Structure formats: C-alpha cells, structure tokens
Amino acid sequence: SDPDRPEPGEYDVVVVSNRLPVDRVEEPDGSVSWRSSPGGLVAALEPFMRRTDGAWVGWSGAPGDAPEPFDEHDMHLVGVPLSEGEVAEYYEGFSNATLWPLYHDVIAPPVFHRRWWDVYVQVNRRFAEAAARQASQGATVWVHDYQLQLVPGMLREIRPDLRIGFFDHIPFPGYEIFAQLPWRRQVVEGLLGADLLGFQRGADAANFLRACRRAAGLRTSGSTVRAGDRTVTARAFPISIDTPGFGDLARRDDVQARAKEIREALGDPRHLLLGVDRLDYTKGILHRLKAFGELLDDGRLDVHDTVLVQVASPSRERVEQYQALRDEVEATVGRINGDHGELGHQPVHYLHHSYPKEEMAALYLAADVMLVTSLRDGMNLVAKEFVACRHDETGALVLSEFTGAADELGGAFLINPHDIQGVKDTIVRAVESGEREQRRRMRTMRKRVREHDVSRWASDFLGALDAAGGARDDAGAP
Ligand code: G6P
Numbered sequence: 001s002d003p004d005r006p007e008p009g010e011y012d013v014v015v016v017s018n019r020l021p022v023d024r025v026e027e028p029d030g031s032v033s034w035r036s037s038p039g040g041l042v043a044a045l046e047p048f049m050r051r052t053d054g055a056w057v058g059w060s061g062a063p064g065d066a067p068e069p070f071d072e073h074d075m076h077l078v079g080v081p082l083s084e085g086e087v088a089e090y091y092e093g094f095s096n097a098t099l100w101p102l103y104h105d106v107i108a109p110p111v112f113h114r115r116w117w118d119v120y121v122q123v124n125r126r127f128a129e130a131a132a133r134q135a136s137q138g139a140t141v142w143v144h145d146y147q148l149q150l151v152p153g154m155l156r157e158i159r160p161d162l163r164i165g166f167f168d169h170i171p172f173p174g175y176e177i178f179a180q181l182p183w184r185r186q187v188v189e190g191l192l193g194a195d196l197l198g199f200q201r202g203a204d205a206a207n208f209l210r211a212c213r214r215a216a217g218l219r220t221s222g223s224t225v226r227a228g229d230r231t232v233t234a235r236a237f238p239i240s241i242d243t244p245g246f247g248d249l250a251r252r253d254d255v256q257a258r259a260k261e262i263r264e265a266l267g268d269p270r271h272l273l274l275g276v277d278r279l280d281y282t283k284g285i286l287h288r289l290k291a292f293g294e295l296l297d298d299g300r301l302d303v304h305d306t307v308l309v310q311v312a313s314p315s316r317e318r319v320e321q322y323q324a325l326r327d328e329v330e331a332t333v334g335r336i337n338g339d340h341g342e343l344g345h346q347p348v349h350y351l352h353h354s355y356p357k358e359e360m361a362a363l364y365l366a367a368d369v370m371l372v373t374s375l376r377d378g379m380n381l382v383a384k385e386f387v388a389c390r391h392d393e394t395g396a397l398v399l400s401e402f403t404g405a406a407d408e409l410g411g412a413f414l415i416n417p418h419d420i421q422g423v424k425d426t427i428v429r430a431v432e433s434g435e436r437e438q439r440r441r442m443r444t445m446r447k448r449v450r451e452h453d454v455s456r457w458a459s460d461f462l463g464a465l466d467a468a469g470g471a472r473d474d475a476g477a478p
Pocket of ligand 1: 018019170315316
C-alpha cells in the first residue's frame with residue numbers, strides 16, 4: 001500500500017480538538033487513569049457519537065506519553081502526545097502567546113517566534129495524522145479551534161475522501177490585525193482544507209473571508225470562497241450550552257439548598273454580584289473590579305449590603321501574561337478589601353479555583369447580578385449558563401458588547417467595558433432593576449438559550465457540513 005495514503009480507520013465521525021475531554025486521575029497507589037470529563041462539547045456530540053462510530057482525537061493536558069486509547073460515553077478516545085518542549089512552544093507559545101492575543105484584538109501584545117511556528121506546524125501534522133488513522137473511508141472529521149488551524153489542509157492532503165469541518169471557538173480578527181501574523185497565508189490555506197468553516201458571529205466569518213481575499217488573493221462570493229477546484233463555505237454557527245442539563249441542575253433540591261447556604265455564608269447581602277471567568281486578560285476582570293471599587297468609593301453601592309463574588313479559575317499559568325494578570329487582579333482585590341472591608345466582612349470574595357458544575361449552578365442561583373465584562377470573547381458561555389439556571393426569571397445580566405453572546409442576548413444590560421463610567425451606571429441600573437423589568441429581560445434571554453442549545457448547534461453544523469461536502473462524494477474513492 002502507498003505509505004502516503006494510510007489505510008482508512010474504522011470511525012465514521014472523528015472529532016479533533018487540542019484537549020481531550022478527559023481528566024487525569026491519580027489513584028492512591030500512584031497509578032494513573034483517565035476519566036472523561038463531559039463538558040459542553042461532549043454533551044453536544046454524544047447523540048452523534050451514539051448514532052455512529054465516533055472517535056475523539058486530542059491531547060490529555062499533560063506532557064509526555066499519551067494515555068492508551070479507551071472507550072467512554074460511546075466514543076473512542078485517542079490521545080496525541082506532546083513533549084514538554086511542544087507544550088512550551090506549540091501550546092503555551094504559538095497557541096496562547098501568539099494566536100490567542102492576536103485573535104482577541106491584541107489586548108496583550110502577541111509574540112512572534114519562528115521557532116514556535118515550526119513546532120505549531122509539526123504538532124498540527126501529528127494531529128492530522130492521528131485523525132487520518134481513525135477516520136473510515138468517506139468519514140466526517142470535525143476539527144476545533146485556533147490551536148489546530150492547519151489540520152484541515154493537512155488532513156485533506158492525506159485523505160481527500162474525507163468530509164472536513166472546522167469550528168473556530170474564538171474571534172477571527174479584522175484584517176488589519178490578522179495581517180500582522182507572518183504566517184497569515186499558511187493559516188488561511190490550512191483552514192481552507194475544510195468543506196465548511198464555522199465561526200461564532202457573522203462578523204468573524206466576514207473577517208475570515210476578507211483574509212482569504214487579502215492574504216491569499218482568493219475570490220469570495222457571499223459566504224463562499226473558491227479554493228482551487230473546491231468551494232468552501234464560511235458562516236456563523238453561534239455555540240451554546242446544554243440548556244436542559246443546566247436547567248435540571250438548577251432545579252435540584254441540593255443545588256437550591258447550596259445557593260441559600262452561599263448567601264448565608266456571605267452574610268445574606270441585599271445585592272450579590274457574581275463574576276465567573278477563566279483568569280484571562282480577555283475577560284476584563286480588572287475593568288470590572290475598577291468599576292466595583294469606584295462604586296464603593298462613591299457610596300453608590302453600600303459595602304454593608306453588597307458583595308462581589310469573583311471566581312477566577314486558574315488557566316495557562318506558565319504563560320507570562322497570565323502570571324502578570326494574576327498579580328494585578330490579586331493586588332486590586334486586596335486594595336478594595338483593604339479600603340472597604342471590616343472585621344468579618346469583605347466586599348470582594350475572590351476564589352482562584354475551578355468548581356464542579358453543581359457548585360456553579362448554585363452560584364448562578366445565588367447571584368442577583370451576573371457581570372460579564374470581556375474586552376473580547378468568542379461567545380462567553382457563562383452568560384448563557386446563568387440565564388439557563390434562572391428558572392424563576394429573576395436576576396440581571398450585565399454583558400459586554402464585545403462577546404458573541406451579546407448578538408443573541410438582547411435582554412442583557414449591555415456595556416462597553418472600556419467605558420468605566422458607563423459600566424458603573426449600568427451596574428447600578430442592574431442592581432436597582434425591579435422584578436418586572438428583570439422578568440421581561442430574562443424571559444427573552446431564556447427563550448433564546450432554550451431554542452438554541454448546544455445540540456441544535458452541533459446538528460446545524462453537521463447538517464450544513466453534510467450538504468457542503470455533498471458535491472464531492474466521489475473524491476478520493478479507490
Ligand atoms: C477557550 C478555547 C478552548 C480552550 C479553553 C480553555 O475556550 O477556545 O479551545 O480549551 O479556552 O483553555 P485551555 O488552554 O486550558 O485549553
């Protein structure tokens with residue numbers, strides 16, 4: 001057989017993402033095993049995986065050997081190993097210190113290193129080869145996110161029989177910003193290996209199509225781009241959450257009891273404000289703290305009846321900009337609590353942890369006002385999770401315009417996080433909003449997340465992928 005044309009594998013649907021949906025579990029005897037950690041994507045894809053033979057290809061999250069392939073939740077999990085050097089240069093370097101800040105409108109300056117690019121190419125090839133080994137003849141392969149933008153093109157080269165979809169979970173920047181990337185043409189061409197490219201917002205798809213014209217000199221027409229003899233479609237498929245799952249969680253007695261307990265532990269404040277983010281500079285945590293601190297300074301919020309709970313889950317802790325952000329956030333929290341706290345009472349409760357979804361649901365239920373102040377955010381699922389949990393239709397969502405979610409959640413109190421005065425005024429309006437206004441706003445938002453949940457997102461995307469690849473059913477047939 002031709003060494004460049006590997007034998008097809010046995011799976012009709014293959015998902016490829018940087019991270020596998022598993023957690024590493026260390027047993028008391030020191031042995032290591034892997035337990036699947038069903039996040040939103042897994043929940044979304046489960047029905048498809050159950051109907052077909054599905055495999056998921058990704059990294060375990062730890063350097064060194066990959067776990068042995070194993071079956072869980074009706075799918076076959078296949079680990080891709082990354083060495084320590086590759087974690088530093090492909091994951092922490094090119095993915096999270098070059099692409100991440102670049103694609104989020106250079107909130108932090110992106111770092112360009114030729115060596116990181118080389119390792120990004122090398123690791124993308126490994127993912128493509130691993131996917132090619134799993135995919136059956138004519139299978140559908142769905143590649144996810146900015147860490148793997150070269151995989152569609154590489155995969156098409158080794159397996160022209162495949163139907164390939166790609167979904168970008170983060171923003172796609174305007175061309176003036178994207179053009180900074182020394183490898184902009186290679187990235188565009190890598191993505192164009194797909195039959196269908198999904199983005200969070202229409203604006204992201206439009207930015208990508210413009211990059212096709214400007215960086216690769218290609219012709220576009222509507223939402224399609226002509227790439228050689230193929231036509232590639234690029235359009236918006238806004239991602240969502242497992243709405244019924246969160247709804248059920250929030251109705252559980254133990255979760256509701258926990259929500260009450262949380263409020264009691266905080267001294268039963270009149271106003272409980274909540275922020276929940278990965279500790280990332282895109283989330284606008286400092287802007288939020290600044291606004292909150294000033295509202296206490298001004299006396300527009302009373303420290304005796306207002307508490308802000310800020311959950312900041314640890315993220316990418318070896319990347320310099322994340323370390324700097326953590327120091328700044330913690331200094332700011334310390335300053336606000338030092339200025340306004342009293343014995344037995346502090347205005348900001350800062351938690352540098354991640355929590356299971358039961359605790360998250362309890363926090364969403366306990367809160368009066370949810371603060372989402374991202375400077376740039378592909379979607380922001382926290383906003384949707386909060387809404388999905390509020391079955392009594394109370395509570396207010398303060399939401400940055402610069403999130404994908406703002407396109408869908410018109411019932412939110414929208415803010416420009418750079419406009420601190422506006423953020424302050426809007427927080428006060430949200431805090432003081434009455435039950436009627438809250439219900440009116442919450443009802444429209446709940447309708448949206450009910451009708452557009454993550455399983456609809458997945459079936460919309462896969463349906464469109466089926467149609468997009470339809471013209472090339474014979475390609476690559478033996
Ligand atoms: C964002 C990205 C995901 C990523 C997640 C967590 O949501 O779009 O691809 O998995 O952040 O970041 P991490 O670097 O820990 O995987």
